Structures are given as structure tokens and as C-alpha cells.
Amino acid sequence: MMEAEMTDHLGYEKSERSDSDNYRNGTKSKTLRSKYGELEVDVPKDRNGTFEPQVVKKRQKDISGIDDKIISMYARGLTTRQISDQIEEIYGFECSESFISDATDKILKDIEDWQHRPFDSVYPVVFIDACHFSVRDNGLVHKLAAYVMLGINSDGRKDIISLSIGENESAKYWLGVLNELRNRGVKDIMIICADGLTGIKEAIDSAFPKSEYQRCIVHMVRNTLKHVYYKDMKAFANDLKTIYYAETEKAARAALDKVNEKWREKYSHAMKRWYDNWDAVCPIFKFSMRTRKVIYTT
Known part of the structure; x- marks a missing residue:
């Protein structure tokens, strides 16, 4: 987040060239107290000494989980402007919209890694259900469904193994979802529990023919x-x-x-x-x- 602040302060990315007389000038180590205990952070510095970090201010030794607040608000659908206003109201300092965007973009790699992580080869039980919600798009509100597949692995632990957004259910749609699990290493699912989702039975018979389909x-x-x-x-x-x-x-x-x-x-x-x-x-x-x-x- 402080790297994003520095980018916002200088006006150009770390790897970009610039005609500015100010530029990055290494980092300085700092020990912080947080809800995770003490940790070392490297505070970026600029050549002119004009950089004033806001996430962790100069001489500040304690942080309050601002990054969690930004990610939480972002996940709830707040715009960058709304997040910026909330941060200013709660913490008393201003965050630019570009800084908010940079901070949230930094988790995209973690999200992508989670979406492509390997699975267990066998799941004793997998639950499938949908959560319907309203989405505003170009001034119009329409319904979408988030289809969640929750697996219980051989150790009895729960794991979200698929999360997809769709408008229309069909055998072809569910076959694509189940085949994606096969491509990521799932060889067998013993019991698949679901409501009467359109096309789910036919898709299970095709992708995992030995699985038991149990209606909720x-x-x-x-x-x-x-x-x-x-x-x-x-x-x-x-x-x-x-x-x-x-x-x-x-x-x-x-x-x-x-x-x-x-x-x-x-x-x-x-x-x-x-x-x-x-x-x-x-x-x-x-x-x-x-x-x-x-x-x-x-």
C-alpha cells in the first residue's frame, strides 16, 4: 500500500521513466505493532524527502488494519470514491482514488492464484447452491446468481472449490463447471448435494458418472x-x-x-x-x- 502511495506521489510507476527531478530512493526499515504482532516493514523513500506516507505515518508505531478496511469495502461493492471518502471520515486523512485502485489491484494476483490452485483428487461430499443478488450495470438493475461449490475433503475440512457467476443454468453450463474441476485434478466426487438446478443431473452423469446425486x-x-x-x-x-x-x-x-x-x-x-x-x-x-x-x- 505504501508503494501505491509512492506511485501516486511521484506520478509514475516504479518501472517507468520520468523527467521528474524526484524519484525513488530505496527504503527504510520500521517495526510496527499490529493485530498480527510485531512486524518489519520497508517504508519507501523519495530523493527530495517530500513523501509523507498516510497508511503508516512518520513516527507511527501502531497500525489499525486499514488495508483490511479497504479490501472489505471494495468487496462490498463500494466505488473508489466512496472508499476514499470513508477512509477520510474514519481516519482523518485523504486517499486519492488512484491510490485506492492501486491498493485493491495488489490482491488480484492472490485471487488469481486462489482460482487456479490444485484440488484434492477425491472429495467425499460436494454441495452446490446459488445465491441470487441484484447488480447495477449501466444504470439498469438485473439479477445474477453466484453458484458456490463447497467441498468436504478426506480430512473433513470444508473448502470452496468453485465460485462462478451466471445468468442461465443449463446442462452445458454445469458440465463446463464440473469439467473444470476434472481439469484441475479432481478425479472423483462421491456425493454431490444440490437442489433441482437445471441441467445438474445430466452434467453429473457425464462428468462424474459414479457420483451419487442427492437432492437437498x-x-x-x-x-x-x-x-x-x-x-x-x-x-x-x-x-x-x-x-x-x-x-x-x-x-x-x-x-x-x-x-x-x-x-x-x-x-x-x-x-x-x-x-x-x-x-x-x-x-x-x-x-x-x-x-x-x-x-x-x-
């Missing part, structure tokens, strides 16, 4: 209760539990038929989703109750 039970319950009057919701929800809490697939199918028979007259189409997607609901019954608690929802 919570989404199944929510989508079923959409068709139910409020006064019947509690009783209906309790009946649905007899399906996904059943010990075996056979017992679960019998419970499904029983629930359907009980409510069919009043809610004729409420259970249709369960019958249509039974092949993606039933894999959960292959596992113990302990494992089911891990995979029953995204």
Missing part, C-alpha cells in the same frame, strides 16, 4: 409446503419427516405413499415433486443417520 431434502420440504395452507403446515411437515427419517428406502417409499394418500384430496399436486425426483432423493437411505445429517441439505 430441506429444499424438497420447502417446495412442498408452498402448496399447503398455513394451518396445515405443521402437521404436513411432521408427516414429511416420516419419509426422510425412515430407516430404509423401502420404508421411506411406503411413508411417501401414506403421506400422499392422506393429503391427496386436499393438496393433489403437493407430493408430485417427491415422486418425480425419487431417484435423487433415495440415495440418502444408503447411509447411516450420522452421515445423513451431513448430506441432507445444502
Whole structure:
């Protein structure tokens, strides 16, 4: 960040030529106290001695995580002007918009490294879900979806293995996402948990044919209760539990038929989703109750 400040002060990059009589003149070591403990930083100097760093001022021995604040505001969608105004309001000094841009650009390499890091060869469980949000583009607001793939590795640790922005789901779209995982070293995924994302089932069959596709039970319950009057919701929800809490697939199918028979007259189409997607609901019954608690929802 101080290098970005120096660039802003001199008006040219470190590798550029300039006719200015002022130029970089090495660095000076300084010990700072921070939330990470003590650390050594190299404060850049200029030939004329006119450089006044603002992130870590002269004679300042303590810092307050300003870089975290800038990155956090940037991640929340604030413009460089808005970030500059916030920094001035909170810390009492002015940051130019070009300085804010330089500071945020310095994390792009870390982001790129994260996006291309190698993966484990096998993931026991991968969850896929989408977060929908509004984006302003050229004065117009439209909806986008961030598709997140969360993997649990063989050590039981969680890891975001894919984060992509898309407008339209399709088998081709999901096949591209899953093939990217294969290209980055993922050889097998044992269980893939997702809601009824358009094209996901066909893509899984193509990219990872041995994977179990498990529909999210919570989404199944929510989508079923959409068709139910409020006064019947509690009783209906309790009946649905007899399906996904059943010990075996056979017992679960019998419970499904029983629930359907009980409510069919009043809610004729409420259970249709369960019958249509039974092949993606039933894999959960292959596992113990302990494992089911891990995979029953995204």
C-alpha cells in the first residue's frame, strides 16, 4: 500500500521513466505493532524527502488494519470514491482514488492464484447452491446468481472449490463447471448435494458418472409446503419427516405413499415433486443417520 502511495506521489510507476527531478530512493526499515504482532516493514523513500506516507505515518508505531478496511469495502461493492471518502471520515486523512485502485489491484494476483490452485483428487461430499443478488450495470438493475461449490475433503475440512457467476443454468453450463474441476485434478466426487438446478443431473452423469446425486431434502420440504395452507403446515411437515427419517428406502417409499394418500384430496399436486425426483432423493437411505445429517441439505 505504501508503494501505491509512492506511485501516486511521484506520478509514475516504479518501472517507468520520468523527467521528474524526484524519484525513488530505496527504503527504510520500521517495526510496527499490529493485530498480527510485531512486524518489519520497508517504508519507501523519495530523493527530495517530500513523501509523507498516510497508511503508516512518520513516527507511527501502531497500525489499525486499514488495508483490511479497504479490501472489505471494495468487496462490498463500494466505488473508489466512496472508499476514499470513508477512509477520510474514519481516519482523518485523504486517499486519492488512484491510490485506492492501486491498493485493491495488489490482491488480484492472490485471487488469481486462489482460482487456479490444485484440488484434492477425491472429495467425499460436494454441495452446490446459488445465491441470487441484484447488480447495477449501466444504470439498469438485473439479477445474477453466484453458484458456490463447497467441498468436504478426506480430512473433513470444508473448502470452496468453485465460485462462478451466471445468468442461465443449463446442462452445458454445469458440465463446463464440473469439467473444470476434472481439469484441475479432481478425479472423483462421491456425493454431490444440490437442489433441482437445471441441467445438474445430466452434467453429473457425464462428468462424474459414479457420483451419487442427492437432492437437498430441506429444499424438497420447502417446495412442498408452498402448496399447503398455513394451518396445515405443521402437521404436513411432521408427516414429511416420516419419509426422510425412515430407516430404509423401502420404508421411506411406503411413508411417501401414506403421506400422499392422506393429503391427496386436499393438496393433489403437493407430493408430485417427491415422486418425480425419487431417484435423487433415495440415495440418502444408503447411509447411516450420522452421515445423513451431513448430506441432507445444502
